Amino acid sequence: MKILFASSEAAPYIKTGGLGDVASALPKALAESPNTEVCVFLPYYKAIKDDPDLELEYITNFTVPLAWRNVYAGLFRAVSKRKKLQYYFIDNEYYFYRDGCYGHYDDGERFAFYSKAILESLQHLDWYPDVIHANDWQTALIPVFLRAFYMNVEKYKPIHTLFTIHNMEYQGRFPNAFVDEVLGLPEDWKGTMHFDSCTNLMKAAIHTSDHVSTVSRTYAHEIQDPYYAHGLHGVLRQHSYKLSGVVNGIDTEVFDPATDPLLYSDFTADTLEKKQENKRFLQERLGLATRDDVPMIVMITRLVGHKGVDLVQAVMDDLMRDDLQLVIIGTGERQYEDMFRAYAANFSAKMSANIIFDNTLAHQAYAGADLVLMPSKQEPCGLTQLIAMRYGTIPIVRETGGLFDTVPAFNIETGEGNGFTFKSYNAHDMLDAVRRGVSLFHDKEHWTALQKSVMAYDSSWKRSVQEYWDIYHSMVD
Numbered sequence: 001m002k003i004l005f006a007s008s009e010a011a012p013y014i015k016t017g018g019l020g021d022v023a024s025a026l027p028k029a030l031a032e033s034p035n036t037e038v039c040v041f042l043p044y045y046k047a048i049k050d051d052p053d054l055e056l057e058y059i060t061n062f063t064v065p066l067a068w069r070n071v072y073a074g075l076f077r078a079v080s081k082r083k084k085l086q087y088y089f090i091d092n093e094y095y096f097y098r099d100g101c102y103g104h105y106d107d108g109e110r111f112a113f114y115s116k117a118i119l120e121s122l123q124h125l126d127w128y129p130d131v132i133h134a135n136d137w138q139t140a141l142i143p144v145f146l147r148a149f150y151m152n153v154e155k156y157k158p159i160h161t162l163f164t165i166h167n168m169e170y171q172g173r174f175p176n177a178f179v180d181e182v183l184g185l186p187e188d189w190k191g192t193m194h195f196d197s198c199t200n201l202m203k204a205a206i207h208t209s210d211h212v213s214t215v216s217r218t219y220a221h222e223i224q225d226p227y228y229a230h231g232l233h234g235v236l237r238q239h240s241y242k243l244s245g246v247v248n249g250i251d252t253e254v255f256d257p258a259t260d261p262l263l264y265s266d267f268t269a270d271t272l273e274k275k276q277e278n279k280r281f282l283q284e285r286l287g288l289a290t291r292d293d294v295p296m297i298v299m300i301t302r303l304v305g306h307k308g309v310d311l312v313q314a315v316m317d318d319l320m321r322d323d324l325q326l327v328i329i330g331t332g333e334r335q336y337e338d339m340f341r342a343y344a345a346n347f348s349a350k351m352s353a354n355i356i357f358d359n360t361l362a363h364q365a366y367a368g369a370d371l372v373l374m375p376s377k378q379e380p381c382g383l384t385q386l387i388a389m390r391y392g393t394i395p396i397v398r399e400t401g402g403l404f405d406t407v408p409a410f411n412i413e414t415g416e417g418n419g420f421t422f423k424s425y426n427a428h429d430m431l432d433a434v435r436r437g438v439s440l441f442h443d444k445e446h447w448t449a450l451q452k453s454v455m456a457y458d459s460s461w462k463r464s465v466q467e468y469w470d471i472y473h474s475m476v477d
Contacts, residue, residue, distance in 0.1 A: 001472060003030055004129035005040045006118055008111065008138035009101060013048050013078075013087070016101055017302075018248070018383050019135060019166050022215075025251040029461035030468070031085035039127070041118050043110075044076060044089035046097045055079040056089065060124050064117045066109075067184030073117040075124060088125075090117045108174045108201075109182050115141035119150060128155045131472050133162045137172030140205035141183070144192070147208050148185055160475040163209035165202070167380055168223050168230050169306075172201030196231055203235050210475045212236075213244045213468075215381035216402030220245030228378055244471060247405050248381040249461035250390065255366075257391045257455075262363040267392075269455040272448065275367060275392055282368030286352040288325050294350075295441040296325040297434065298369035298393070300362050300384055303332025303340070303355075308375030308398065313339055314427035320347050324438055327369065329354045329362055366391040371437045375422075375430045379403045385419070389454035394440075395419035396433050406459075412446055418454050 009015055010023035023040065031038040048054060059075040074091030090096075095110040104110065115134075119142065122128055134142045143161040150156040178199045179185050185193065195203040206212050214220050220243055222228040224236045236243060253259075257275070258268050264281035267274035276292060283290045301307045312319075313336065319326060320343065328340045328351075337355045344353035354361060366372075372388040374397045381402030385395040394410075397403040399421050410417035420437040422429040440447050 001035065001131070001476065002037045002127070002129040003027075003039075003472070004118070004132045005030075005038060005135075006115070006132060006139040006142055007040065007042065007135045008114075010040055010042055010087075013042060013054070014045055014101060018381070021250065021383055022166070022248055023135065025249065025254075025461055026465070026468070027085060028251070029249070029465045031082065033465070033469070037084055037086075039086040039088055039129075041088050041090065041121075043096045043101075043114050044074070044091040045101060046099065048089065049091075049097065059088075061091075062120060062124055064113060064120050065184070066113055066116060067180065067182055071113055071117075073113075073120065075121050088121070090114055090121070092117075108172065108178055111138040111172075112141055112182050115139050116145050118142060119145055119156075123153075123155070129159060130476050131160050131162060133164065133468075134205065134209070135164045136166050137170055137201045137205075140172055140201040142205075143208040143210075144183075144185070144189075144201075144204050148189055160210045160472075161208070162211045162213060162471060162475070163205040165212065165214040165223070165380070168202075168228060168232065171203070171230065171232065174199045174201070195235070200232075203232055206232070206235055206239050209242075211242045211244065211471055212239060213246055213471060215245070216247045216405045217245035218404045219378075219380045219401040222378070222401060244467070246464050246467045246471075247402055248383060248386070249464045250383055250386045250459050252390065252460045255363075255387050255390050257367055260363055260367070262360045263367045264364065267367070269392065269452045272392060272451060275451075278364065278368040279370070280368075282327070282364055283325070285364070286327060286354070287348060288327075288352055289349040291325075294323055294325055295370045295438050296327060296368065297371045297373050297396070297437075298327040298329065298365045299373045300329045300365060301332075301374070303328075303330050303336040305333070306377040307332075308377060308425075308430070309333075309336045311375045311425070311427040311430045312373070315431045316343055318431055319434070320351065322435070322438065324434075325350045325352075327352045327354070327365055329356070329358065329365055331355055331357060366393055369393045370441055371396055371420075371434075373434065374398070374403060376400060376403065377425055382406070386459040389418060389457050390459055392451040392455045394437060394450060394454060396430075396437050397421055398425065398430070399423045406457075410440070410450060412440070415446075415449060415453070418457060 007023035009020040078087040265277040340353035379401040
C-alpha cells in the first residue's frame with residue numbers, strides 16, 4: 001500500500017509541538033510494514049532551507065492554480081537511504097521563506113497553496129497513493145481539493161483520504177470571501193466550506209474525508225460534546241460513523257533512557273539508582289537543593305490556561321509550603337511566565353522556572369524528575385506523559401482525552417495503574433493528586449514497583465500502527 005502523509009511539520013526537519021513528533025514517528029513505523037511505501041510532504045520552510053546539515057535534491061517545478069492566480073511550486077526530496085520512506089518539500093519562498101511556521105497574516109492562503117501543491121505534485125512524480133493521510137487544518141483542504149478538482153482525473157480516482165484531528169481548537173477559520181478569492185471552488189461547494197458565519201477548513205475536511213480520526217479514544221468521544229468541540233460537535237456527531245480514536249505512540253528509539261545521549265547517566269528499570277544520578281545532576285544544573293529525599297515535580301508544557309497552568313497558579317503558595325521541588329520548562333502567556341519567574345526568585349532552592357524550549361533540558365528533566373504534572377483542561381492525546389513513563393517518571397494528570405486512556409489511576413492495593421489522577425477541573429483536586437504522588441514517593445517499596453511498571457508500559461507505535469492499518473484497509477479494500 002502507498003501512503004502519503006501530509007503535515008505542516010515533522011521532526012527532525014521542523015517541529016513546534018506534538019504534531020512534529022507524530023509526523024516523524026508514525027510514518028517511520030508505517031514504513032516498516034511489508035509491501036508499503038510511505039512519503040511525507042512538508043513545506044520547504046526557511047528553517048529547513050537554511051540548515052546547512054540537510055541534504056536535499058531538486059526534483060522539478062510546476063505551477064499551482066489557486067483561484068485567479070497560478071503560483072510557482074518547487075519540489076525537493078530529502079536524500080535518504082530508506083527507499084520505503086521518502087520526504088518531499090514544497091517550495092515557494094513568498095509563502096514559506098519566513099521566520100516561524102505559523103502566525104502569519106496569510107496562513108490560510110499559504111496552506112491552501114501547500115495542500116493543492118501536494119496534489120499537483122503527484123502527476124510530476126508519477127506516484128499515486130492509495131491513501132492520503134492529512135493532519136489538522138493546515139492540510140484539511142486536501143480532501144476538499146481532491147473531490148472538487150481531481151475526481152475526473154483517472155489516476156486520482158482511487159485515492160482515499162484520512163483526516164486526523166490533533167487539536168479541535170485550531171480549525172482554520174477564514175472569511176467567507178476566502179472560498180472565491182483563494183480557493184477558487186465552484187459555487188456549489190460553498191455550503192461544504194461554510195460554518196458559523198465563516199469558512200471553516202476543518203469542518204470541510206470532516207465532510208469530505210473518507211474517514212476521520214483523532215488521537216485518543218476518549219477524545220473521539222469528547223469532541224462530540226460542546227465543551228470540547230469548539231462548535232463542531234454537531235458536525236462530528238453527524239459523521240460519527242466514520243470517526244475513530246487512535247492513541248499516539250512515541251519514538252522509543254529517540255526516547256530510551258538506556259541509550260539517550262542527552263542524559264547525564266543512562267539507566268534502565270533494573271538500574272534505577274542511575275536515575276537518581278540524573279536527578280542530582282538536574283538539581284545542580286538548575287540551582288536547586290541537592291536532595292535525594294525530596295520529590296521533584298516537572299511541568300514540560302506550553303504555559304497557557306487550557307494546559308491547567310491556571311490551576312497551578314491557584315495553589316502555588318500551597319505547593320511552595322510543601323516539601324517538594326517544582327521545575328517548569330516551557331513558554332506561553334506572559335502572566336504565567338512572570339508568575340513562575342517570581343516564585344522561582346523567592347523559592348530558589350525548590351523552584352526552577354525555565355521559560356524556554358530546550359530539548360536537551362527536557363530530556364534531562366524526564367530522566368531526573370520523580371513526577372510529571374499535566375493538569376490539562378483538555379488534552380487530545382499528550383506525549384509528555386508517555387515520554388515521562390518511559391523514563392520512570394510518574395504522571396499526575398487530569399482524567400481527560402489521551403491522559404485518561406494512558407494513565408489509569410494507581411491502586412496501591414492491587415499495584416495497577418500508571419499514575420495519580422483527578423477528575424474535576426479544580427485546583428484543590430489537583431493539589432490532592434500531587435500530594436498523593438508525594439506521599440507514595442516516600443513509600444520506597446511501592447514507589448519503585450510503580451516506576452518499574454510504568455517503564456514497562458508499551459508506548460511504542462506498534463498497536464497504534466495496526467489500528468491505522470485497519471482504517472486504511474477499511475477505506476481501500
